Amino acid sequence: MAQALNRLKESPSQTAGPYVHIGLTPNFCDITGVYDDDLGRVMVNDKTSGERITMAMRVLDGTGTPLRDALIEIWQADAHGLYPSPSERRGAADPNFQGWGRQATDMDTGLCTFETIKPGRVPFKDGRLMAPHINIWIVARGINLGLNTRLYFSDEETANAEDPVLARIEHKVRIPTLMAERKGGTYTFDIHLQGEQETVFFDI
Amino acid sequence: MSERLSNRPPETGALFARDRSWHPPAFTPGYKTSVLRSPQKALLSLDGTLSEITGPVFGHNILGELDDDLIHNFAKPGESAIGPRIVVYGRLLDERGAGVPGALIEFWQANAGGRYRHKKEGYIAALDPNFGGCGRTITGEDGSYAFRTVQPGPYPWPNGPNDWRPAHIHFSVFGHGFAQRLITQMYFEGDPMIWKCPIVRTIPDRAAIEQLIAALDMEATIPMDARAYKFDIVLRGRRSTMFENRLEGN
Numbered sequence: 001m002a003q004a005l006n007r008l009k010e011s012p013s014q015t016a017g018p019y020v021h022i023g024l025t026p027n028f029c030d031i032t033g034v035y036d037d038d039l040g041r042v043m044v045n046d047k048t049s050g051e052r053i054t055m056a057m058r059v060l061d062g063t064g065t066p067l068r069d070a071l072i073e074i075w076q077a078d079a080h081g082l083y084p085s086p087s088e089r090r091g092a093a094d095p096n097f098q099g100w101g102r103q104a105t106d107m108d109t110g111l112c113t114f115e116t117i118k119p120g121r122v123p124f125k126d127g128r129l130m131a132p133h134i135n136i137w138i139v140a141r142g143i144n145l146g147l148n149t150r151l152y153f154s155d156e157e158t159a160n161a162e163d164p165v166l167a168r169i170e171h172k173v174r175i176p177t178l179m180a181e182r183k184g185g186t187y188t189f190d191i192h193l194q195g196e197q198e199t200v201f202f203d204i
Numbered sequence: 205m206s207e208r209l210s211n212r213p214p215e216t217g218a219l220f221a222r223d224r225s226w227h228p229p230a231f232t233p234g235y236k237t238s239v240l241r242s243p244q245k246a247l248l249s250l251d252g253t254l255s256e257i258t259g260p261v262f263g264h265n266i267l268g269e270l271d272d273d274l275i276h277n278f279a280k281p282g283e284s285a286i287g288p289r290i291v292v293y294g295r296l297l298d299e300r301g302a303g304v305p306g307a308l309i310e311f312w313q314a315n316a317g318g319r320y321r322h323k324k325e326g327y328i329a330a331l332d333p334n335f336g337g338c339g340r341t342i343t344g345e346d347g348s349y350a351f352r353t354v355q356p357g358p359y360p361w362p363n364g365p366n367d368w369r370p371a372h373i374h375f376s377v378f379g380h381g382f383a384q385r386l387i388t389q390m391y392f393e394g395d396p397m398i399w400k401c402p403i404v405r406t407i408p409d410r411a412a413i414e415q416l417i418a419a420l421d422m423e424a425t426i427p428m429d430a431r432a433y434k435f436d437i438v439l440r441g442r443r444s445t446m447f448e449n450r451l452e453g454n
């Protein structure tokens with residue numbers, strides 16, 4: 001016998017369930033008067049630096065049907081590639097940018113829209129720059145443990161081509177599952193939970 | 205949001221790898237909705253970059269006075285929610301056993317009759333006009349937290365022909381890194397419904413399920429007011445940075 005390491009186990013996950021809105025976006029589901037606003041609803045103000053973009057996302061199940069009871073959170077760097085986090089040691093991020101956003105998918109259409117800015121490039125662990133990307137976390141009824149993925153921008157071909165994370169995807173045909181398509185100021189991004197177009201999910 | 209809440213130095217180490225055998229797998233046919241919502245391809249492992257080890261931090265300025273009191277935060281003035289009054293308290297820890305300070309915890313639940321205040325909810329149990337069902341708090345310097353609520357009721361749900369959820373409270377937890385993000389549920393000690401529930405049973409290991417069962421703590425009750433349940437939550441730990449990035453002479 002050796003000494004015990006005395007580590008704890010992470011609390012096991014349980015699904016967010018169909019009523020996740022009550023806890024995380026109560027105003028969205030008509031529980032008003034408890035919180036002034038739903039947390040994470042607004043990420044930018046008129047002083048935020050960077051290019052304004054709209055991201056229109058959907059989450060699709062194994063039949064291609066959009067989930068109408070999912071909740072998506074995003075986490076991204078500011079226009080200069082800095083995260084608004086105490087763990088960010090490289091400098092102070094834009095004080096007018098939240099970095100974190102939270103939206104429920106529409107209960108009829110399944111559409112989920114974030115108004116944000118295009119993030120700057122953040123270094124990988126070895127100092128190489130990653131391409132601009134947005135970190136995504138998805139929970140819903142039927143999802144037992146929150147799913148992590150990344151959104152990249154299809155019009156950043158040069159940066160994407162040298163991105164060290166995308167380079168680790170063995171089956172290159174799956175890289176397009178992480179690419180948001182641009183139409184004007186809006187990027188659209190469909191997340192496929194299953195099937196031929198299944199999105200690359202990460203164990204981070 | 206970048207307000208620092210702790211005197212501890214910011215943590216910059218990568219997170220311990222997640223033990224996915226401790227969590228429910230994605231595909232759990234006993235919980236039918238998971239069948240079409242479970243990824244089938246292997247996950248891409250990524251040792252934490254800045255994108256994963258950083259995360260949002262919330263200041264106390266977001267909190268309202270009654271955010272941690274579900275008995276009163278939706279009730280009319282002078283009234284209160286109906287049901288067994290309880291205090292839920294505990295600590296938010298990481299896998300190293302250290303308290304996680306300044307972390308946002310959000311919770312939601314059905315009322316004492318097992319009814320949620322939600323337009324998609326179809327259970328015949330009555331709504332309580334004084335109960336909304338949501339609350340939140342931020343952990344203290346040692347990771348401790350507490351809130352007041354009423355004990356939720358069990359409720360039936362469409363899965364098998366006669367499946368009921370045990371009484372439970374949903375928890376959403378932030379650590380300091382986005383990769384620590386966790387949603388789970390708290391169950392109540394002694395509830396025989398726990399072991400019959402298809403959602404509970406998505407967790408393969410009995411010891412892992414027991415980690416989600418809050419203990420009745422009569423020593424922490426408020427006499428003539430509320431009983432207390434203790435519920436500690438554990439987030440992923442971080443690798444120590446004590447030998448990393450240290451300059452000569454430091």
Ligand SMILES: [Fe+2]
Nearest residue numbers: 017369372374
């Ligand atoms: Fe529930």
